[in-house]
Amino acid sequence: MRPINFFLALFCALVLIFPSESMASDEDEFDAVHHSSDGYYLDFLPIGKVELPRILIIRSDLTGYGLRVYPSTKSALRSGEILAEMPDDGHQENTEDVEALINSGKHLDAKLVPIEGTVFLDLSITKHLIFALLASGILLVIFIGLARRYTQGIGRTTAPRGIFQNLFETLVVFVRDDIAVPNLGKKHALRFLPYLLTAFFFILTCNLLGLVPFGATATSNLNVTAVLATFTFVLTQVNGSKDHWRHVFWPPGMPVAVKFLLIPTEIIGLFTKPIALAIRLFANLTAGHLVILSLIGMIFILSDQFGNAIGYGVVPISLGFTLFVMFLELLIAFIQAYIFTILSALFIGMALADHSHSEAH
């Protein structure tokens, strides 16, 4: 109880001092959605922002395709080759106004437009990509380290030793025995286990990184979850059995008229599964963050509206709820990783199934 009280007090103090200062210095209000969304910077809020490299593939009629790499958005705008287009009015800033734009901090929201040609592909590094890379790095370190213990013989012939090995072995065995094997069957489970394990731990790590101070949740980005869902989709379709495809294009045991009604539904069904996967993960992870930021924001909104006394009074309630949602998010981090993985296994397992259709359904 005591350490929790201490951290609560510390957290209160930090929240009270830092964001109010930074908000006072910032011109615009703190925007929860903006904070949760992706960006071309790493946000160490009270200290400052670190801009990430911008990589643009530009197509122009004169020179064809060209690769432009800038160490930051700032330097891209200062190079004189790129204009900033503001998202709210579509107005393109002149090169002379660039310094003013950079000082306002809004340049990071701008769309980069080359003076010559058009952007073919924006391969700029984003905050969520950095955290996905971080998650990937963490996975490599943890699991190659874990594998080394097994190749050394610890856990192969003897019992696993230590918290590290026992903890991760439990999770690996959980994915194998409670996700892969029940949905794919013993025969196929081992074939898809690497994908399921990678997806599970990648999503879990991304989710947890969002709970770390200065962290961001890569899985609260629809692009990221869409990529993951696409992997599941491709694996499902590539490994679809003859039965799976017959089910889609000529559902057995139906009158012909119903078949024509069912075929479009089945085809839509192929795509709704991964889309649901992507949206579920994205929405769950985004919602938690928005709720936390909104709860914290309550303090400042109320103190703005009704004075500082009310603002201070709201602090314990607001922080209590925040703490609760934090724990909920911790739970959700695991649950969503589990759900994504088990549904992937289920979809792949359903497509793999090669059952006889003597029975009508």
Added chain:
Amino acid sequence: MLLGASLLSANVGLIVWLSIVFLTTLLILRKYAWGPITSALSEREATIATSLNRAEEALSESKRLQEQNAQAKREAEQEAQKLLRDAREEAQVIRDQEAQRTQEEIALIREQAKQEIERDKQRALQSLRKEVADLAILAAEKVLQENLDGARQHALIDRFIDGLTSQEPNQTPSA
């Protein structure tokens, strides 16, 4: 505008990057992590399963042996008890026989002793009778002198002694 756009905007560059990152992670982990880990786990599980089987077999084997031992012990005990009982019975028989033989021997010795005594008595009586007769004759000779001849006196004495001996056997067994 900013609200919806920033959360839901598509970012093709991110999709490309992330596909590369995830695929690379997947391939590296599959080769260097999941492969060794899952093979080690299944190897260990197989080892555990076979050891369990072996332990199970050993247990049933030892149970069987124990059962056998107990059976053998029971049989040995029964055997020992039977032997003991037999020995006891045999000893009893021998003891009884011995006792009987001793009894018989004692009876025999007693019988022999009785006969010996009887014989000695007869012999003593015989010599006593002769002595008494001689003494009587001597005494009568001295008393009567020539009244009677030797032969008649002897017949008289013998009659007298016969009269004594026919009375005597009735008195000796009580002595």
